[in-house]
Amino acid sequence: MPPFFLFGLEAINPHKPSDYLKFSLDNEELGTVTPNDQGFWGLGGFSAINPTAENPWRFGTKMAPFDQEFYFLMNLAVGGVNGYFPDDGVNAGGKPWINTSPQASTDFWNGRSQWLPTWHIDENNGESSSLLVDYVKVWAV
Structure with a gap:
């Protein structure tokens, strides 16, 4: 784990x-x-x-x-166009969408043959490439 x-x-x-x-x-x-x-x-x-x-x-x-x-927002932001993933960024599998696309999330999904192999979902149920959150605790003093 x-x-x-x-x-x-x-x-x-x-x-x-x-x-x-x-x-x-x-x-x-x-x-x-x-x-x-x-x-x-x-x-x-x-x-x-x-x-x-x-x-x-x-x-x-x-x-x-x-x-x-x-609110807290916890996500992977895949397919996002907020600049966290620059169009010219270098990463395994490439980036199958561009930040100016009006359908970036769909482009991401349609490009899954590029990025899905990098997630190694066949190993340990994909847990090594997952966003796992055990718990979130918020309090005020």
């Missing part, structure tokens, strides 16, 4: 505002993000990416959007 790791995200408590996000792996701090007065909008450089876009968090604190309840 693949090893399991404890990932941590220490965010803010709505009743006790903070000015950072802290990330950890197996209780070892990996990094802290402290946005400036422009918040995560400025930190992400979104105005440079799209100068006509309005900051959707402009009425929040500099910790917005993390200054309110939010």
